[in-house]
Amino acid sequence: MTTESKFIKRIEKNDFAIRVEDLKKYFEDVKAVDGISFEIKKGECFSFLGPNGAGKTTTINILACYMKPTSGVATLFDYDVVKEPKKVKQHIGICPQENIFFEELTVFENVMFFGKMYNVDKKELLERANDLILKVGLEEKRKTRADKLSGGMKRRLNLIIGLVHDPDVLFLDEPTAGLDPQTRRLIWDYIRELKTRKKTIFLTTHYMDEADELSDRIGIIDYGKIIAMDTPDGLKATIGKGDMLEIKLEGKKEEIIQKTEEIKNLDFVLSSYYIEEDLITRIMAMDGIGKIGKIIKFFTSVDLNVVDVNVKANSLENVFIELTGRSLRN
Amino acid sequence: MSKSFDIMVVNLKSFVRDKKVLLFLVGIPILYYSMMGFVFGSSSFGSSITYNIGFVSLEDSAFSDENHPNYNLSLIYEIFDEMDSFNVYNYSSVEEAYQAAKDDVIVGYLVFPEGFEENLTRSAQTHIGWYNGDTSSHLYNNITWFYDALGNLRDYEVFNISNQDFNTVLSNIDDTDYDGLLYINDYFINHTANASASTMTYHFRNGTARGKVDVIKSTIKGVAEGMYAGSNIEIGEVNITNAQNFSPPNVSIYFLQSVSSTDRQIITGIVQQVITGIINYQPSNIDLNFETESAQGRLVNALTFGTPGYILYGSMTILSFTLVIITNMQKEGIFKRLSSTELTNKEIILGSVGANLILSFFQTYLGLGFLFLFGLDPITYDLLNGILGVSITILLFSMTLTSLALMLAPVFKTPDAAGGGVWIVILPLLMFSGGFFPVEYISEEFTQIVYFLPTRLTVLSFQDVLIKGLPIFTPSLLINWGLQSIYIAIFFLIGTRMFNKFKK
Numbered sequence: 001m002t003t004e005s006k007f008i009k010r011i012e013k014n015d016f017a018i019r020v021e022d023l024k025k026y027f028e029d030v031k032a033v034d035g036i037s038f039e040i041k042k043g044e045c046f047s048f049l050g051p052n053g054a055g056k057t058t059t060i061n062i063l064a065c066y067m068k069p070t071s072g073v074a075t076l077f078d079y080d081v082v083k084e085p086k087k088v089k090q091h092i093g094i095c096p097q098e099n100i101f102f103e104e105l106t107v108f109e110n111v112m113f114f115g116k117m118y119n120v121d122k123k124e125l126l127e128r129a130n131d132l133i134l135k136v137g138l139e140e141k142r143k144t145r146a147d148k149l150s151g152g153m154k155r156r157l158n159l160i161i162g163l164v165h166d167p168d169v170l171f172l173d174e175p176t177a178g179l180d181p182q183t184r185r186l187i188w189d190y191i192r193e194l195k196t197r198k199k200t201i202f203l204t205t206h207y208m209d210e211a212d213e214l215s216d217r218i219g220i221i222d223y224g225k226i227i228a229m230d231t232p233d234g235l236k237a238t239i240g241k242g243d244m245l246e247i248k249l250e251g252k253k254e255e256i257i258q259k260t261e262e263i264k265n266l267d268f269v270l271s272s273y274y275i276e277e278d279l280i281t282r283i284m285a286m287d288g289i290g291k292i293g294k295i296i297k298f299f300t301s302v303d304l305n306v307v308d309v310n311v312k313a314n315s316l317e318n319v320f321i322e323l324t325g326r327s328l329r330n
Numbered sequence: 331m332s333k334s335f336d337i338m339v340v341n342l343k344s345f346v347r348d349k350k351v352l353l354f355l356v357g358i359p360i361l362y363y364s365m366m367g368f369v370f371g372s373s374s375f376g377s378s379i380t381y382n383i384g385f386v387s388l389e390d391s392a393f394s395d396e397n398h399p400n401y402n403l404s405l406i407y408e409i410f411d412e413m414d415s416f417n418v419y420n421y422s423s424v425e426e427a428y429q430a431a432k433d434d435v436i437v438g439y440l441v442f443p444e445g446f447e448e449n450l451t452r453s454a455q456t457h458i459g460w461y462n463g464d465t466s467s468h469l470y471n472n473i474t475w476f477y478d479a480l481g482n483l484r485d486y487e488v489f490n491i492s493n494q495d496f497n498t499v500l501s502n503i504d505d506t507d508y509d510g511l512l513y514i515n516d517y518f519i520n521h522t523a524n525a526s527a528s529t530m531t532y533h534f535r536n537g538t539a540r541g542k543v544d545v546i547k548s549t550i551k552g553v554a555e556g557m558y559a560g561s562n563i564e565i566g567e568v569n570i571t572n573a574q575n576f577s578p579p580n581v582s583i584y585f586l587q588s589v590s591s592t593d594r595q596i597i598t599g600i601v602q603q604v605i606t607g608i609i610n611y612q613p614s615n616i617d618l619n620f621e622t623e624s625a626q627g628r629l630v631n632a633l634t635f636g637t638p639g640y641i642l643y644g645s646m647t648i649l650s651f652t653l654v655i656i657t658n659m660q661k662e663g664i665f666k667r668l669s670s671t672e673l674t675n676k677e678i679i680l681g682s683v684g685a686n687l688i689l690s691f692f693q694t695y696l697g698l699g700f701l702f703l704f705g706l707d708p709i710t711y712d713l714l715n716g717i718l719g720v721s722i723t724i725l726l727f728s729m730t731l732t733s734l735a736l737m738l739a740p741v742f743k744t745p746d747a748a749g750g751g752v753w754i755v756i757l758p759l760l761m762f763s764g765g766f767f768p769v770e771y772i773s774e775e776f777t778q779i780v781y782f783l784p785t786r787l788t789v790l791s792f793q794d795v796l797i798k799g800l801p802i803f804t805p806s807l808l809i810n811w812g813l814q815s816i817y818i819a820i821f822f823l824i825g826t827r828m829f830n831k832f833k834k
Binding site: 064065066086089090092093094096098100101102103104105109113114116117118119145161 | 332333336340343344347348662663664666667668669670671672673
């Protein structure tokens with residue numbers, strides 16, 4: 001039995017492409033990843049949603065065999081990432097957060113080079129390189145040196161380099177960070193196409209809409225811990241149908257904190273808390289938009305001036321804020 | 331293996347397509363050559379050098395010229411021995427001195443031929459054929475006074491040829507040992523007592539130094555005026571064009587091919603000044619003939635002598651580029667990304683070695699081609715040995731540089747630090763290689779220490795192949811290559827480990 005057919009059998013036998021159990025990665029005093037566990041099914045698009053420094057990239061680095069964990073187990077098709085990195089590497093593709101390729105090589109040369117490094121058959125590689133370049137709209141730039149490409153084009157090149165060997169599992173680390181909406185849409189379309197081809201995708205992002213649009217499941221990670229994990233709809237349901245109101249008040253700080261606590265007594269208010277660093281009071285309320293008048297009246301009746309009111313409809317961001325108490329972009 | 335080839339191609343494309351690297355490749359060498367030329371082109375540096383030279387006297391008879399103790403070769407040797415510029419080694423035969431030069435004990439040797447002292451004594455003397463063509467007479471003055479007074483001068487001998495046919499003597503002067511003929515014109519003695527000029531003509535051999543002719547003429551005139559007070563003496567001159575001048579005493583200076591033309595010029599210049607100064611201490615205007623010879627074969631020109639240094643420098647710049655490329659690949663995460671592929675470290679290193687080899691060979695042979703246009707004239711054992719010798723040397727040097735780059739990349743870490751900091755390593759390696767100034771003259775200990783620099787081994791190997799014309803199986807060459815290979819093994823062993831760590 002060939003290695004390839006052994007692997008196909010292994011895939012067929014396993015429902016899960018990735019299994020992670022109590023994974024930890026500590027850098028001296030910093031707990032980058034702090035005991036996370038999750039499983040990703042074959043053909044599933046799983047997203048890690050979290051702010052910068054939450055532990056998303058560290059998790060990818062461990063799964064892609066770039067670094068060893070402090071403890072815990074991570075497997076890819078039952079291959080241990082620590083003990084069997086060679087086998088793991090044969091089946092993964094990575095699109096790192098930074099654009100990593102040879103600046104002096106052309107688009108075509110870069111794709112061909114990395115394909116060769118993955119031992120892709122020459123004839124197949126040529127076809128695949130042409131196909132990938134066409135699909136991400138770089139056809140006209142195939143002979144252009146990478147350092148002459150625009151930011152969006154570089155991201156696309158960065159993406160297809162990770163796909164040139166047609167991997168079973170794809171790690172996409174912030175694939176659309178800093179891109180214009182048009183390029184983001186183009187990359188999203190390509191990721192959707194990958195999903196139709198039953199590729200397993202592990203996506204990290206701090207864009208709520210990206211995770212919402214593309215993911216089958218989302219894990220919210222913060223300070224190295226997974227604090228929630230569900231489908232996008234399931235996560236939104238955890239905070240009910242309420243709306244989020246952010247109110248800026250003018251008055252003594254102690255008074256504002258006290259009244260923020262007291263407003264919880266109103267029957268339509270689900271939760272409220274004062275965010276000292278932003279100097280705002282955040283209130284989760286049923287039919288929040290319709291109750292704005294009552295809320296303003298409550299604060300003015302206790303001699304606090306309402307300077308600004310901001311209403312946010314139910315979204316993943318609200319979920320994140322509700323769970324972590326801070327905005328994702330922080 | 332094919333992945334190494336791909337890595338090699340990528341490295342080469344990075345070299346060729348990066349304009350900054352190209353600028354670096356051209357700009358820094360020009361700056362460096364200018365700097366080296368400015369520093370080492372100054373005369374103050376050369377004067378601090380002490381040269382080891384051999385002294386070979388082939389005189390077999392005892393010195394006997396009591397009038398000229400400064401013509402004694404023993405005295406000349408003693409004066410040389412006391413000079414700061416030279417360490418003088420006395421040898422009794424040319425063969426002995428040649429062997430010492432081959433053994434690097436001396437850089438060259440002076441050879442004084444048999445009869446040198448006697449030749450000096452003769453050169454100090456002036457032999458004059460005296461012809462009295464004066465038919466007049468005078469009551470008080472007599473021509474014999476003049477003849478006798480001239481003959482009594484030290485270093486002058488006068489031979490009376492008045493009873494021979496002057497023109498016959500003149501046309502056959504090469505059969506005599508006269509330096510010149512003095513013809514006393516008619517009415518010479520008669521005019522000594524009146525206002526008319528007393529004239530005579532000095533006929534000298536073709537090629538006699540102007541200074542010597544003038545000294546002889548003024549001496550003769552002075553003697554005549556002394557004899558005939560108040561007279562008006564005039565002396566004319568005629569060049570005997572068909573007469574050969576006597577050969578001046580000859581000193582030969584032999585150098586090995588591996589001695590630079592600059593050193594040869596410095597040594598020859600000092601030796602000429604010193605010996606001429608000694609023998610003309612009591613002014614006698616002896617002209618010496620100094621011949622610069624090769625101890626074996628022909629001497630190489632300055633360009634050829636400098637060629638090992640130029641090749642070395644060209645290849646050395648590759649160390650800088652390799653370091654910048656390695657640190658840049660690390661900085662940009664290329665190594666990280668490549669680590670997710672099936673590419674091994676061995677293949678990455680092999681690819682770098684291949685790229686560096688191609689660049690080194692390209693630089694070397696392109697450089698040699700250009701130098702040929704400007705007069706490079708190497709001495710090789712034969713063409714095959716020359717090409718093989720250069721190729722093996724550059725192969726080993728290129729591998730040394732690659733392994734050194736693997737060691738240095740983790741030290742400098744970033745491309746910026748590597749690009750600038752690498753010169754801290756390159757400059758001493760170049761300066762003490764012997765390719766740019768003669769390190770062997772600083773001190774014996776220093777020479778022994780710098781011998782173990784990989785760049786010194788490379789320069790010595792190039793000198794053996796391109797200047798000394800040695801075949802590739804010469805022990806000294808094989809030893810240099812062997813030592814270089816040991817460096818490569820050690821550097822790769824340490825460098826690979828450091829590189830693997832750095833890459834992670």
